[in-house]
Amino acid sequence: MDQVEIFKALSNKTRLQILGWLKEPELNFPEQQNADFENVGVCVGQIQLKSGLSQSTISEYLSILQRADLISSTRVGQWTYYKRNKEGLEKLSEIINTAL
Amino acid sequence: MDQVEIFKALSNKTRLQILGWLKEPELNFPEQQNADFENVGVCVGQIQLKSGLSQSTISEYLSILQRADLISSTRVGQWTYYKRNKEGLEKLSEIINTAL
DNA sequence: TTGGCATATCGGGAAAAGTCGATATACATT
DNA sequence: AATGTATATCGACTTTTCCCGATATGCCAA
Numbered sequence: 709m710d711q712v713e714i715f716k717a718l719s720n721k722t723r724l725q726i727l728g729w730l731k732e733p734e735l736n737f738p739e740q741q742n743a744d745f746e747n748v749g750v751c752v753g754q755i756q757l758k759s760g761l762s763q764s765t766i767s768e769y770l771s772i773l774q775r776a777d778l779i780s781s782t783r784v785g786q787w788t789y790y791k792r793n794k795e796g797l798e799k800l801s802e803i804i805n806t807a808l
Numbered sequence: 809m810d811q812v813e814i815f816k817a818l819s820n821k822t823r824l825q826i827l828g829w830l831k832e833p834e835l836n837f838p839e840q841q842n843a844d845f846e847n848v849g850v851c852v853g854q855i856q857l858k859s860g861l862s863q864s865t866i867s868e869y870l871s872i873l874q875r876a877d878l879i880s881s882t883r884v885g886q887w888t889y890y891k892r893n894k895e896g897l898e899k900l901s902e903i904i905n906t907a908l
Numbered sequence: 909t910t911g912g913c914a915t916a917t918c919g920g921g922a923a924a925a926g927t928c929g930a931t932a933t934a935c936a937t938t
Numbered sequence: 939a940a941t942g943t944a945t946a947t948c949g950a951c952t953t954t955t956c957c958c959g960a961t962a963t964g965c966c967a968a
Contacts, residue, residue, distance in 0.1 A: 715818040718908075720926080724811060727908045752945060765927055767946055778908075786935045786944045797908055804901050808818075808827045808878075808892075820956080852915060865957050867916055886914045886965045 711803055717776035722759055723769050727778060729758065730792040748782045749791025811903055817876035822859055823869050827878060829858065830892040848882045849891025 718724060729736040733745040737754050756766040770790050773779045777796035782789045818824060829836040833845040837854050856866040870890050873879045877896035882889045 711824060712819060712821050715815050715824075716925085718815040719812060719819045721812050722926095724815075724908070731908065753943095761926095762928055763945075764929075764947080767944095768927090771946085783934095783945095788945060792908075797904065801901060801904050804897065804904065808824070808831065808897055816955090822956095853913095861956095862958055863915075864917080864959075867914095868957085871916085883915095883964095888915060 711807070714776045714778070714800055714803075717772050717778060720769070722761060722766075723773055726755055726759070726769065726773065727792065729755070730779060730790065733791070745791070747791075748784060748789035749779075751787040751789050753787075755790070811907070814876045814878070814900055814903070817872050817878060820869070822861060822866075823873055826855060826859070826869065826873065827892065829855070830879060830890065833891070845891070848884060848889035849879075851887040851889050853887075855890070 718727075730750060733750050736758070737745075737750050739754065752763075752767060752770060755770070756763050759766055761769075770779065770781070770788075774781055774790070777799070778793055779790045779796075780793045782791075818827075830850060833840075833850050836858070837845075837850050840850060840854050852863075852867060852870060855870070856863050859866055861869075870879065870881070874881055874890070877899070878893055879890050879896075880893045882891075
């Protein structure tokens with residue numbers, strides 16, 4: 709993954725917020741019932757609702773974050789759940805500490 | 809400084825390179841004579857030369873990086889020297905570790 | 909004070925990103 | 939099979955970013 713693409717993914721207020729929300733899902737998405745936050749995460753619809761942007765926009769934002777390895781997804785039935793990707797974020801931390 | 813602006817500043821290959829070059833100026837700018845890398849840094853012309861982009865572009869890129877607190881500048885005569893801003897980079901590291 | 913550098917700023921054209929509504933796909937229920 | 943729901947993709951339009959050349963500014967030397 710290109711470093712520039714990671715930073716581009718983070719260059720947007722909503723995408724940064726999403727990442728923040730996914731850091732504490734139980735706090736930010738209390739309405740999601742039967743949630744297995746640890747293993748699957750939060751579904752697109754909940755994130756879209758919270759963001760106030762359109763469904764298509766959020767779907768695209770999530771795939772941008774995923775391409776940057778900052779989140780990962782799991783499909784369960786008709787839902788796609790997204791969660792924080794710890795490894796990707798650690799790698800980002802490392803980039804900043806070693807390359808910049 | 810807005811977090812988004814910091815990441816925007818980093819969302820460009822050349823700007824990332826500049827930051828990398830300024831991390832080890834003595835290595836990346838050996839041609840700069842009488843250089844006080846520690847205190848003042850590297851002048852715009854050297855950075856421009858190395859980047860291959862136009863003078864105006866590099867001047868603007870440097871001010872973008874400076875606005876994001878990632879570098880700082882010192883004017884000496886007709887030259888402006890830029891250097892890495894350790895504090896800003898540490899703050900960025902902290903943002904990633906606490907907010908995302 | 910005039911001319912010459914180094915850097916900054918301005919104006920613009922091309923490319924990319926932001927964002928939407930409409931449509932497609934995929935799955936679940938009846 | 940038909941309908942309903944969740945998400946993804948497409949096409950379009952607007953805004954922002956990239957990057958340039960031209961010009962302005964600031965400083966120094968003759």
